[in-house]
Amino acid sequence: MIEQQLRLPGGQTIPYQLDLRLRKTIGLKITANGLVVHAPKRISAIQLQQVLLQKAAWIQQKLALRETNQVAPMQWQDGEPLLFMGQDIVLTLQHHATNKAVVLQGNQLLLRSPQVDQPAFVARKVLQWYAQQALPDFKRRVELVAAQMGEKITSVALSNAKSRWGSCNSRKQIRLNWRLIQAPPHIIQYVVCHEMAHLREMNHSARFYAVQESLFPNHVQAEKELRALSPILHRMA
Template identity: 80%
Template sequence: MAQQLQLPDGQTIAYLLDLRVRKTIGLKITAQGLVVHAPKRISSKQLQQVLLQKAGWIQQKLALRAANQVAPMQWVDGEPLLFMGQDITLSLIRHPTSKAVALEGSQLVVRSPHIGNQAWVARKVLHWYTQQALPDFSRRVQLVAAQMGEKVTSVALSNARSRWGSCNSRKQIRLNWRLIQAPPHIIQYVVCHEMAHLREMNHSGRFYAVLESLFAKHLSAEKEMKALSSILHRMA
């Protein structure tokens, strides 16, 4: 639920309050702003005190988020895009009958009589990205599965806003389609991260030992992934 934190200097900070069965208060800065996870039985006064103590940290993180915000996608001719870590450009060409989307050199070309309709262009381009993503991700998963001597029951695409992948006990792997914009080594890192969960369904030391055996430079890749996150999420 939406809430407001009143600061001593008169400023206010909007936040979303998520009450859960837990013992501590957790703060998270997301694309939507501040999210507060708190115990269900906490009083308003207790929550206010904790948030005021953390006000400096909250303001600093919100300022960093604002500074790093990326301009929203404009589905117009000349818009910069990313594909497999490469800079490409959206090229819209009016055509009376064609509705084709194709990567031609460094341009993603959309030919259609509807190029003036941004919503239509967005649907076509996003569909093209998902078509490229699934075969690429599936190939990577199967190669890592063979390396591990494991079997994966299915590979599917995810549209999550906060997770790049998931693995469940049924050995089903889901990967965020937006990853196809990232450089190949970042895609490989995320694949290996999820595949490591086939052995360890947690983030324990044992899990990271498995991950390191699959992707030795996982720490640097994780930092790079975080830095890329806002850019990859330009695509809704």
């Protein structure tokens, strides 16, 4: 990703992330971090600027809507609401003489430590816990879909990307954003199936969507749900 600025006729600027790919068209996406532009590798700066200026009103409208839908930043303190597998849970902090493993007890994510008054420490321990839950869950899902497809996966790893939920490359390596473990299981499954479909088609062509349809028929609705849920999932840095 390349950090860029779109300068509008009135003098305002809109920051955006430029992702140059092997593609024929320009794609615009509003993420939790702002505007992301996917563009062909060989496009000129002038061509790109012209297209973005034509879409400036749409971009400003979507960015304004994103601001109104912003959720409160994460507060790493006792009683903080969290999500796990689509369920509401609560962060519970307790002072203890020694550090204890983070555990989920009912609807409480319990952290006992002498350092519970240190937000950075709490954040690190909780994020570690989420990653520990995410990887085995994602691996199991990928293995099941791979078996269904008759494919073999090289590796499954966690991603910390800000604007992508997953990736699949020609070496059959799957990466999935750990934040997805907060989402309902069917949303996780949708992303897994989306990335697995790339094993057959490394693009977003009609053939790709046919493969995705066979793996996850309700993908259109799931994509809408994930887009709406995205700001909440990205509360965790």
